[in-house]
Amino acid sequence: MIRFNCDYSEGAHPRILERLIETNMIQNPGYGEDLYCEKAAGYIRKECRLPEADVHFLVGGTQVNLVVLAAALRPHQGVVCADSGHINVHESGAIEATGHKVLALANTDGKITAAQVRACYDAHYNDETHEHMVQPALVYLSQPTESGSLYTLAEMDAIHQVCLDTGLLLYVDGARMGYGLMAENNDLDLPALGRMCDAFYIGGTKVGALFGEALVLNNPALQKDFRYILKQRVGRLAKGWLLGIQFTALFEDGLYYKLGRHADEMAYRIRDGLLKKGYSFFSNSSTNQQFPIMPNSDLEKLAEKYAYSVWAPIDESHTAVRFCTSWATKEEDVDAFLKDLEAL
Amino acid sequence: MIRFNCDYSEGAHPRILERLIETNMIQNPGYGEDLYCEKAAGYIRKECRLPEADVHFLVGGTQVNLVVLAAALRPHQGVVCADSGHINVHESGAIEATGHKVLALANTDGKITAAQVRACYDAHYNDETHEHMVQPALVYLSQPTESGSLYTLAEMDAIHQVCLDTGLLLYVDGARMGYGLMAENNDLDLPALGRMCDAFYIGGTKVGALFGEALVLNNPALQKDFRYILKQRVGRLAKGWLLGIQFTALFEDGLYYKLGRHADEMAYRIRDGLLKKGYSFFSNSSTNQQFPIMPNSDLEKLAEKYAYSVWAPIDESHTAVRFCTSWATKEEDVDAFLKDLEAL
Amino acid sequence: MIRFNCDYSEGAHPRILERLIETNMIQNPGYGEDLYCEKAAGYIRKECRLPEADVHFLVGGTQVNLVVLAAALRPHQGVVCADSGHINVHESGAIEATGHKVLALANTDGKITAAQVRACYDAHYNDETHEHMVQPALVYLSQPTESGSLYTLAEMDAIHQVCLDTGLLLYVDGARMGYGLMAENNDLDLPALGRMCDAFYIGGTKVGALFGEALVLNNPALQKDFRYILKQRVGRLAKGWLLGIQFTALFEDGLYYKLGRHADEMAYRIRDGLLKKGYSFFSNSSTNQQFPIMPNSDLEKLAEKYAYSVWAPIDESHTAVRFCTSWATKEEDVDAFLKDLEAL
């Protein structure tokens, strides 16, 4: 079975394992107060051109989202996001469990617009009953989105402008950031995110690390006492240096980008093969996740050799599915898939 | 200024004040363990034909909703409701503050259908990622709805059947129950609610009481330790007998229904006057709230003498507004309004 | 049965009922935005010499505690209080249900000292593992305490000084404030509390009102968006003017103090009677609650005519109990009690 169902099916890039072996018996202080975390944070600050930002390393993405929102919001405040946003759908209510409402807006291709954010703000702040409603306080975006699409620099800038005008905070979930940064036509780089976001994270789990996400806390107001909340919401790893070592390996010489590019290229080959077969697509993705709408009969045949994710039923005989590539995807597996696809 | 903007602008029906005066210096045990509460609970059990139900008296509706949901749901469970539902819009995130997601479905005239509830259940329980999503566990309906409309017996029965099939609990918010029970064409009475609901409440604040809501807890599983949660979520009034006295007055001889009928009749006169002027309506209401769509120019004129609520902007020159009647609405105020309306 | 078991066994002072009757059919805007609340707030600001304070009226004391703490604390912060504090014992975990730890210090006569507060602060802030512990952020005191004792001006000043030195907020629960203000030897008046506290409340439920507490929010940082949190935590009464009317009646000409004095005097008569019989006391109370330690045999005899609260078992044959007086306590009931006591 060749697994294209998700982008977290293998361990880590070999360089990361090597580093873990080399440093295994070196004694370190715990909870992220070690030299590796310091070094990795330095690399990331430099990539984002944010010399003053705090960088924290956490184990997983839901953890990062939960800790940031718990730290940023007062009890009566909510987070604005796409209805397809990870925090709205696939975190088992983790955000609500911290006491906050998710104000979900209808997505287009996984994205929301500046105008939607503005309208949501206006509906809540200007209404005569505003004190009876949740107060929107933060905008959550995913880059790339859960549908594989990307915000353009212009789209993100427009949302950022609404945030500036209204006082909303801006936070970006970058679980698959590497695949977005290296996508064709992408014009939203780390310095641009650093300039606009109050906080964002750069995902490692899906992009070469064994596990781990790098959270960039840019807004000083969010930095205060953040480590307390990190501990309370179980976001601190005892052997924190394991995260520092991994992000050092990913960012010391651009390995993160190289892995991102590889996955995107593998995805484009799959996309092109699917297009060639005439399938339409559920979303307009230029990253490592591709969402073709396929006849169920074709899917059944492919399922004998390939794992994919069922995304959404379309009609009685068609289903939208997800094929994922990753840093670990092998050329020969893509070759085999394309050959079998062509033969359908 | 004559206030039609809401249905809680006056104190209480005179009988209630009289009772409070008569009993003022009688010493009672606190926290609802008095004879008045016992008596009132008996009346309500009888009206609902639920001899085994627990009846609790609380001060306000948001309180009831919050306590019931906090008691009924496990941490990973959510509540299904109309997107126009009071818990989804106008409780400042009170439900999320107890840790639970509100799963909002698109309303039609303030209502949701059995098919929508079933589809929501299926989408969450049958999906391969269901453990990454909130688990729907309870259906929240309002009767009458926030738009003044009513579930028919058949509609409610269909939703109840979905609940039986899936294990979802059924809870009805009856903040304006009296106005629903006595509405023209209503076929959903208290025994029917008692038969179908795991819990529901009969609103007093808006229907003749100074304050107070009567919660009927029908499902034994919800009864266990409920008074602990009532205390924790500040739903217990120290001088609990104040609530028992009021509900005794409302239910000992049908005053509650009489007050409900009065408000509906006043509302129908207003509705008929609005129809006669040719206005269309934002919702199809047969209860004490009426939602005409009116030219802003007309509204401005009326605003000199009458208070109403702005509901929703329709276009540049029209707005949907709310006119409310209540148990306290005076015939002469309605007469004056109709005259001024006609003269517009 | 004559009830001395608590101080909320009767309705309200007659003047309050009269006002409710007089104003019953006057239409008011809801949720505390009416003229009565404005007027009552003015009286209270004046009594406290706090012209800039926000004053909010809530139904009950647990509600006030919960809303203030939810509004004042960030997620990782806790509240320091006596282990006998109401929030630590008798609110069914209401504070923890908002996510916050109660850091309970050993009480002496219901009180804690400035030195204890300072030591608690130091233990949490200076420890090398402080980020793994809850951060103390607010001091909760009750005046009078749950044991009927009173902080002196000097004691409160010392605690206030620790708060100034450390940045801790100071909040006083005044459920029985009236009985404290008028107690013999009390030197802590409302202006003193106003000068020292970030927030405190003046209790009505136990001091003449049907229900209601007046929260004084003195610290501007606590005022921001407070009404949102009030709504979310079900602290807003739809017919808010009912609270405004009551506090107007209590504070327009000093009725509140008069009622407080009456209860204290009744309590002193009971105390003196108990002393004369040679009983010792569980706590040193100069307010309306008295806690004698009595032989169980005496208690059984008294129980035939008088209700009291069991406070704590002392040994096999003695129990500490509570006798409460209130604004409503009748001289003749105290006379009868003293006579029966003497005859034991």
Added chain:
Amino acid sequence: MIRFNCDYSEGAHPRILERLIETNMIQNPGYGEDLYCEKAAGYIRKECRLPEADVHFLVGGTQVNLVVLAAALRPHQGVVCADSGHINVHESGAIEATGHKVLALANTDGKITAAQVRACYDAHYNDETHEHMVQPALVYLSQPTESGSLYTLAEMDAIHQVCLDTGLLLYVDGARMGYGLMAENNDLDLPALGRMCDAFYIGGTKVGALFGEALVLNNPALQKDFRYILKQRVGRLAKGWLLGIQFTALFEDGLYYKLGRHADEMAYRIRDGLLKKGYSFFSNSSTNQQFPIMPNSDLEKLAEKYAYSVWAPIDESHTAVRFCTSWATKEEDVDAFLKDLEAL
């Protein structure tokens, strides 16, 4: 610098790294639904003689505590534990952040007794105001305790008996379980824990793993929907097989016990050296943590070469400190320490 300050200063036992390398590019399903987790769960069920138990693998100990308590408790329920318990002190209020009160009892040597638990239960359940108090529902113990001490089989049995009598659940935090199981005089083995506990966890992070804890859920009532809550409280690792691989390595042939024994032996050598110098001890520990009370002057000298944790100030010139050994402690480091200690 040789670190004796904690037991999580190194990576993992070499066998674990080897396994991670061998399996690195094998594709696995995510979130713990892989064959390694299944295999490891089987080993653990067998060790505990619990063929029907659910076994879940989580990243860290605070995570396990939080998820178990969030799943086990209803909103009004609290957890009984020693005041020195990890959940009461060093989790930044993580349990309270799930809404539950920690009912802390005075510890003796890190432990509480069956009689204390029973008294706590009685004080809360039998009091006339019990519905105004938190309801104790679960007993949390640590084995070994935070002070390095151990519950004997008889002590644990007595607590278990109270749990059976009252309906309290029993949960054991085994962050350092391996060091307890192999301690001299220990008579509490995994089958005994399996027989008595509703849930407990076997710590890996501190006993040879890179990270990871194995939670044994024994009570079927706790198993229902547990994976939802695991996801919501961020307890599920995307690449869950990383945990399965580690626990397979630890339990396939008893490596876990061997590592536990090594650390204990190293700790006994340190203890004996400290005893020889005549120091007294802050607690009676027979596991890998030793807590001598030492002159500050001696500590300063040792601090030049050795890291230890400051535990508690004793007087002006003495401090209780913690020396930890672990699976990774080198004989030669202990030799060096003992030599330097002797030379003080």
